[in-house]
Amino acid sequence: MGNKRYEIVEGGGITTPKGFKAGGLHCGLKKTDRHDLGVIVCDVPATAAAVYTTNLFQAAPLQVTREALGVDGILRAVIVNSGNANACTGAQGDADAQAMQANAAEALGVSKNQVAVASTGVIGELLKMDRVNSGIEKLPAKLRADIQGSDDFCQAILTTDLVKKVSCVSLTANGRQITIAGAAKGSGMIHPNMATMLGFVTTDALIGAPLLQEVLREVTNVSFNMITVDGDTSTNDMLVAMASGLAENDELTRSHPDFEAFVDGLRHVCEELAKAIARDGEGATKLIETTVIGANSDDAAQAIAKTIIGSSLVKSAVFGADANWGRIIAAIGRAGQPVNVGTVDIRLGDIVVLEQSRPIPFDEEIALEYLKGDTVGINVNLNMGNGQATAWGCDLTYDYVRINAAYRT
Template sequence: MITKEKNIKKINGTITSPKGFYASGVHAGLRYKRKDLGVIYSDKPSSVAAVYTQNLFPAAPIGITKQSIAYSNTLQAVLVNSGCANACTGKQGENDAYQMRAMCAEHFDLPEYLVAIASTGVIGEFLKMDMIEKGVKELKVGNEMEDGEDFGHAILTTDTVTKHTCYEVLVNGKIITIAGTAKGSGMIHPNMATMLSFITTDATVSSSQLQVLLKNVTDKTFNQITVDGDTSTNDMVLVMANGSVEHDELTIHHPDWEHFALAFQLVCEELAKKIARDGEGATKLIEVNVNGASNTQMANQIAKTIVGSNLVKTAVYGQDANWGRIIGAIGYSGLKGEFNQIDIAINGVTVLYNSKPVAFDEDEAKTALQNEIVYIDVHLHDGDCVGTAWGCDLTYDYVKINASYRT
């Protein structure tokens, strides 16, 4: 796929696609059969940026990763396990997280401060460190697409599919690659990120520039998704840039910065949408577009409120064009003032115009709601700002999955 920007191209790839990045995923035994321990490895120290969960009870790996990054703002490896979140595990959990980092550092002959760690799975259970140690010793990194796929499988929990995306962009006439892998299906209502998301690039860019870019893009992408309104203890988005493609260092003053930033945003947006679509038990992706707002913050807030409404989500699942649930969500979203010109359309079927009901064909609307992607378009006629959010429908299967999550 070629984007509107001719020098940005989507390609088939994984987090191993950028030059100098390697990965692996193995079955350590934390889960019954599936791969459950993975690593991303760079052949040189990389600039790094990260955003983390806003949950007041962050998992032990979050603190350890923050320490690693704070040491020199560089990383060379990220070790990730599924099956156990190592959250709310006290001093033992913290010690286990340090040990996990040390094992990875020893295996790859790295200083510990160049290693980050992440965990996902059940809260309140302790890591089985003998299995972690065994698994780390089995990690043999490669740079083939299947190595990236193995990593993608190793970080899943209730996800039904791996989530990858990859783009190329021209910088100083040279091809830069940006790739991403994520996991997330339930407990998705981030205030910074998603469950876990990892982005690699062979671009030459400083950690400080990456951090500003990541924060800005996260607000437009990962912060605009919701599955069930729950924010995990383990959420993290982490970016590594190893500079394997030599070019003039990217800054906001670089002539190709906007192209790089756009490609980076496309990677994050695709991962965010994949997470929303793979919500536990979900059958549809919902995209809410709010137009005509007085400011962007309000537009984003309204969009996320609509897509997070359980009543809207169940109506989409039931293929019921019940626009009353949408206007209700707008009403408690924080919007202030008098609005008598609101328009609402569901997959192209106008159901409200100038804040007045529109006679529409129920069968046509029901048919439109059978699509795998449901677009809800809202126009406030109060300005020229826009906002978008993504989520999924709420199904019977969501209850079944979470009623027996630990079993």
Template sequence: MEKLLEKEDWITVENGTIATPLGFYADGKHCGLKRKKKDIGIIFSETPAESAAVYTMNQMQAAPIFITKDSLEVNQTLQAIVVNSGVANACTGKRGLEDGFAMRAMAAKHLGVAETSVAVASTGVIGDYLPMEKLATGIAALDLKSGISSDFHEAILTTDTVQKELTLQSEIGGKVITISGVAKGSGMIHPNMATMLSFITTDAAVPAELLQKLLKQKVDQTFNQITVDGDTSTNDMVIVMANGCAGNAIFSDGTPEFTAFAKMFYAVCQHLAKSIARDGEGATKLIEAKVKGATSKEDARMIAKQIVSSSLVKTAMFGEDANWGRIICAIGYSGGRFSPDNITIKIGNTVILEKSETTNYAPDVLASYLKMENISIEVNLHSGLEDGVAWGCDLSYDYVKINACYRT
């Protein structure tokens, strides 16, 4: 099963920020893209960092996607990421691209680095142009020496109700390695990827090619296994920077040191992904769907994600209704392979379906369980040995209210 290690080989750094790994700095400010809240932020590495990224699969990709790709095409290193919230700079045509490149140039000049050392990310309303004068003022105000690095976490939020962050630390190969992650995302979440931005920093030395392989693998297992509303955004990306300031010997694939690092990296990604699912717009519950006994990992993940994606399952969980027919229906149209006559479904610890037939379960026990904030649905297909997991949230009245009034 894709989950955290039962015995964690790391510690959680209390009050950690995206700048906790050695050699990183960050800041966030308000520049007027949003009415009051912080809306411009930056992450900076004092040395060039090996970097990797994955992007939205939406074909209507926003200007920042193209600009970040342009930066990483040079030599797969970055020194900074500049991010704004409030305006997505998506579906803005030629002017949007020009504004995005100008944003990159402003940040590079402010930091004294090459333009292609800077990645760009934006989130907010689609179709609006960036107010460049406000943006220029905001970038100029970012202060890496006296800035508060946790302010970056606030500056990237839109409809989020909480900041999503985690910092883990472990001794690997005789050196203390730190990984920090921060994410935003609350609605329009259905990755490959979704209205979701995530930034991960580490002071480990990891070659860019290996970092890209690791990022793709862990994103598939975590961020791409969450959903809020079935919509895939135009702007989403995950970027990781590894600057090597911890002083470890450069990781190689297949070594015990890299395996330990990869497990810690997965833990950060999983935490951020689950935090996004739990903070879905208007959500009251986190739903975890575990599928085991599948013929392939792809089938297991596909079926698990279809369960948490189902609007009928989501509304049933909001209504605290153990309507297992909605779960079995989602399994049926998921596209995964299984035997329809041999499915077991559990909600919490209660088996409600055994070999595709309803059981004599205790409704009162299940009703009590469904009042909880964290709901587990487990499916055993009895068809193979592979497992998968996905996370989502319930669909509430407030989701409609928030999105009906997003621009007003």
């Protein structure tokens, strides 16, 4: 663990925290036989929080979830479909999202106001509600409290993703073991200004809804908000957290001696999911991790790191294993943040390519071999202050264009 205050739970999933079950099945929204409808259920009323996309065109399920959480900050379940975003679908889309909520509540035996709804997939097409409703009726029989339940749910939320994305940690509070787990989907239309395309966090910690909301937003800002795949912010981005309280710790507050350990654990879960999304970017072959230090502020460092990671020219250079640092410094200069143009250092991994804004001779062959790896680090020191941030993205490949040129077909 080192100085970490949590332990990674190998093989853990969203059903690992006490009180949670999950499941998934194929109801016919996808053309393949992969799961496309999933649910997470808590045995008890769970305190809950969520963050949402800043895209002005927000999908109908987001509105339903906002309203549910606005009642008392309590959830019992989250129902999710993939294959159809139910976005920009007018009054019928609104009615369909509300029907998903009501029908799931009835099938699970919980209050309608305690069910969140999420959808992902193609924008502008109406849900095939006969298939959704048939699937909802079968979901309760698919619920499991073991890792299979988590895996089935994770498969149900995927669209163009190639892999499931899960993270789980444990920590101690008041001598009680607390578990935090997360699952996410996302590989394209990723440039969040809130969360990821879809993310779900479960924990058995005892924590109030208002504080959970604060912490979730704080952690989101340094994890999901620091990834970009293609510069597009989805209509459906949403991150939902549920806390069962069944670990029976003293309620977490900011003055609780183990509060920071909880925050660290939550940050790790969200950061691992964010990196998994970046690594699984549509057509991607490499994860790019950009760290900026020496900025005037953390906000400035964040803006510069995300500008670098979002640059199509930088992403293309990494795909081609081209050590073209000129594209990096150009991105730094257009990030709209204060920069001393005479004090910038840039490294590709450990390879120094720029020092005090002056080129440093380097071995092109060594750089080529480094850039051929599956993880590429871009490290920038502005030498101006104490601000720092890390952002994650992926290379821009031929396959990205191929996948998105035929997304609806």
